[in-house]
Amino acid sequence: MLNALYITRKNEGPEFEGRVTAALRSAHLRRLSVAKAVAGAEPDTAPDLIVAGLGERRAALVEIKGLRRAFPNAAIVITSRKLSGEMSVQVYRAGATAVVPLGALRDAIANLTQVFEAGNPRKAAALDETMVEEFHDQATGRLDADAVARGLGISVSGLARAVGLTPSALSKRPHARAAQDALRQIEFAVAAIRKLLGSDARARAWLNAPHSDLGGDAPLALLTKGSAKDLADYVRGALAGQPT
Numbered sequence: 054m055l056n057a058l059y060i061t062r063k064n065e066g067p068e069f070e071g072r073v074t075a076a077l078r079s080a081h082l083r084r085l086s087v088a089k090a091v092a093g094a095e096p097d098t099a100p101d102l103i104v105a106g107l108g109e110r111r112a113a114l115v116e117i118k119g120l121r122r123a124f125p126n127a128a129i130v131i132t133s134r135k136l137s138g139e140m141s142v143q144v145y146r147a148g149a150t151a152v153v154p155l156g157a158l159r160d161a162i163a164n165l166t167q168v169f170e171a172g173n174p175r176k177a178a179a180l181d182e183t184m185v186e187e188f189h190d191q192a193t194g195r196l197d198a199d200a201v202a203r204g205l206g207i208s209v210s211g212l213a214r215a216v217g218l219t220p221s222a223l224s225k226r227p228h229a230r231a232a233q234d235a236l237r238q239i240e241f242a243v244a245a246i247r248k249l250l251g252s253d254a255r256a257r258a259w260l261n262a263p264h265s266d267l268g269g270d271a272p273l274a275l276l277t278k279g280s281a282k283d284l285a286d287y288v289r290g291a292l293a294g295q296p297t
Contacts, residue, residue: 055080055166058127060087060105060120069155073104073132074193076159079166081184082194084230087116100127101169104158107133110140114147121148128165132158185240185247190228196236198227204243206257207277215239215276215284235281242281242288249292 057080059073074082080102087108103124107113113131120129128150141152153161188204190197202212209227210220216235223232246256260273267274267287275283 055102055169056100057082057102057104057162058100058124059084060103061085062087062106062108064108065106069106069134072155073106073158076162077104078191078194080162080194084233100124102162102165103127103129104162105129105131107131107136107140107144114143117144117147117149128169130158130161130165183241183244185243188236188240188243193228195228195230196233196240198223198229198232198236200227201236201239205239205260205273205276207273211277215279215281217280238281238285239276242285245288245292 057077059077059082061070061084083100087105103120105116105120108116117129117131129148130151130153131144131149132153132155134155136152136154144152151161151165185204188196188200190200198209198212198216202209205212209224213220213223216223216232218229218232222229226232243256243260246259247253250256250259261271263269263271270278272284272287275287
């Protein structure tokens with residue numbers, strides 16, 4: 054699965070964002086604001102593909118050059134409702150890999166995905182190993198708190214504290230942006246333990262079994278009593294060979 058980063062802008066509007074998100078539905082999607090991206094802020098995993106709207110034309114070329122500096126190894130796709138030939142040339146010169154009309158973005162992403170996965174089968178497999186497909190909302194691609202809670206056998210209210218939201222807020226918006234980073238930590242932990250132990254049933258047993266180094270608590274208590282990061286860090290310790 055392609056590791057994609059969508060560079061967001063406040064002025065693009067929900068319709069534009071919805072079309073980009075739909076085009077990236079089959080990708081492992083992260084979001085980052087254009088200001089943070091150009092400043093060099095990094096997502097938790099390096100992107101194979103970056104998709105960004107053209108934005109304000111005066112600033113567009115500077116922003117694209119900044120994205121290229123920040124992500125030298127990623128394919129950068131710039132999309133817009135309207136693209137002139139002259140502007141497309143300048144965008145390519147600034148560092149874009151492809152310049153695509155918004156209406157053709159879905160097909161462009163599908164074609165790029167085939168190229169990436171054909172050329173990087175090991176990397177595609179590695180990305181799949183960090184994902185729990187059933188934790189994602191099929192329409193948006195975002196992690197869904199309802200699905201995560203169901204997979205862990207806990208309530209959404211029990212999950213809320215771990216992701217830093219109130220039970221009410223998380224129940225109303227189970228795939229809210231504000232919850233994505235924490236839900237990703239949980240997804241990593243579950244995917245890693247599944248891979249290590251070989252099955253979902255064994256992973257769930259490990260998460261719910263008492264551990265002596267946790268004072269008899271189960272690893273899942275790190276989530277329900279603490280935070281998503283607490284659980285993910287404990288799993289990273291287990292993967293690194295620390296006693297668990």
